[in-house]
Amino acid sequence: MSSKRKLIMPTPEEDAAINRGIAADPDTYELGPEEFKQLKRVGRPRLDTPKVAVTIRYDKAVIDAFKAGGPGWQTRMNEALKKAVARKHA
Numbered sequence: 003m004s005s006k007r008k009l010i011m012p013t014p015e016e017d018a019a020i021n022r023g024i025a026a027d028p029d030t031y032e033l034g035p036e037e038f039k040q041l042k043r044v045g046r047p048r049l050d051t052p053k054v055a056v057t058i059r060y061d062k063a064v065i066d067a068f069k070a071g072g073p074g075w076q077t078r079m080n081e082a083l084k085k086a087v088a089r090k091h092a
Contacts, residue, residue, distance in 0.1 A: 053080075 012020060024030050033041075068075040068082075 068079045071078055
């Protein structure tokens with residue numbers, strides 16, 4: 003069995019019941035468009051040098067070697083490639 007969680011969306015009836023419950027709750031408040039615009043962004047700050055998503059093919063042995071190190075293999079692979087680039091340009 004997969005350890006990945008599956009998202010189960012509510013039925014339209016369940017969604018309507020949820021929304022009725024929210025509307026009936028005196029502690030809830032729905033923001034208007036102007037209030038919504040004033041909210042601050044949360045999450046990770048934007049990077050000065052963001053990474054670029056690419057599709058690339060490597061030999062299976064190369065990928066297996068990095069994956070053998072466990073989680074974080076893509077970060078380790080990126081670091082190895084950065085070191086190789088630095089050596090070439092040094």
